[in-house]
Amino acid sequence: MHRRRFTASILVAFALGGASSVLAQKPPATMENLVKVPSKQLRAVYLLPGADFRGYRKVILDPTHVAFAKNWQREFNSTRRGSSGRVTDADMQRIVDQAIQESGDIFTRAFTDGGYQVVTTPGPDVLRVSTGLVNIRITSPDINRSGRSASYSGSAGQATLIVEARDSQTGAVLGRAFDARLAGDTAIMMRRTTVSNRNDFRNLVRDWARISVRGLTELKTMSPIRG
Numbered sequence: 001m002h003r004r005r006f007t008a009s010i011l012v013a014f015a016l017g018g019a020s021s022v023l024a025q026k027p028p029a030t031m032e033n034l035v036k037v038p039s040k041q042l043r044a045v046y047l048l049p050g051a052d053f054r055g056y057r058k059v060i061l062d063p064t065h066v067a068f069a070k071n072w073q074r075e076f077n078s079t080r081r082g083s084s085g086r087v088t089d090a091d092m093q094r095i096v097d098q099a100i101q102e103s104g105d106i107f108t109r110a111f112t113d114g115g116y117q118v119v120t121t122p123g124p125d126v127l128r129v130s131t132g133l134v135n136i137r138i139t140s141p142d143i144n145r146s147g148r149s150a151s152y153s154g155s156a157g158q159a160t161l162i163v164e165a166r167d168s169q170t171g172a173v174l175g176r177a178f179d180a181r182l183a184g185d186t187a188i189m190m191r192r193t194t195v196s197n198r199n200d201f202r203n204l205v206r207d208w209a210r211i212s213v214r215g216l217t218e219l220k221t222m223s224p225i226r227g
Helices: 002-022 072-077 089-113 194-222
Strands: 034-037 044-047 058-061 065-068 126-138 151-153 157-167 173-183 190-192
Touching: 034 173, 058 089, 065 089, 072 126, 089 126, 089 194, 126 194, 157 194, 173 194
Parallel strands: 058 126, 065 126
Antiparallel strands: 034 044, 044 173, 126 157, 151 190, 157 173
């Protein structure tokens, strides 16, 4: 339990500023003891020189940390007339709870389909994976109030992914990855409903989960990681 809180605190720290700097036009070349490596799938990937991923056949998946973009609720509510279409704190918490549950299911399924056993006990062949979906902005929040009309936009919203890999026994950080994308990006204005937005964000997380699993498998062929 203590290690989970520690890992979550790292993801919260990145959500509050670190992720933004990493996803800047020119991400830093190093992060703590990690070195940036090329990636065709994610915006920025950092690995520990000398790390060896070949022995990891199982994963522990921490609950996904979910956080909206700073001031998103206030900014969205400022565009609403009256109180019926505004996002409340209770709405925010419900959306976060749903996202945590669904993201956990998606990542579990992806790693299982990728040939990794999802476990809860640390071991020499177990990698601890922590994920975060942060800086979330939703075009049409899922508040389900009567009389609320759908909105029109070129996307359902946006989010940033943070993935951190640690050795499950020592807690040593072996790698971190960052990415930011639009959900349901159509490049044209289209009607956005609460149902379509939820599906678009779910599909975005599925894409990220598959990329994460393929990335881990590729790291096995690259191991040990060069400095």
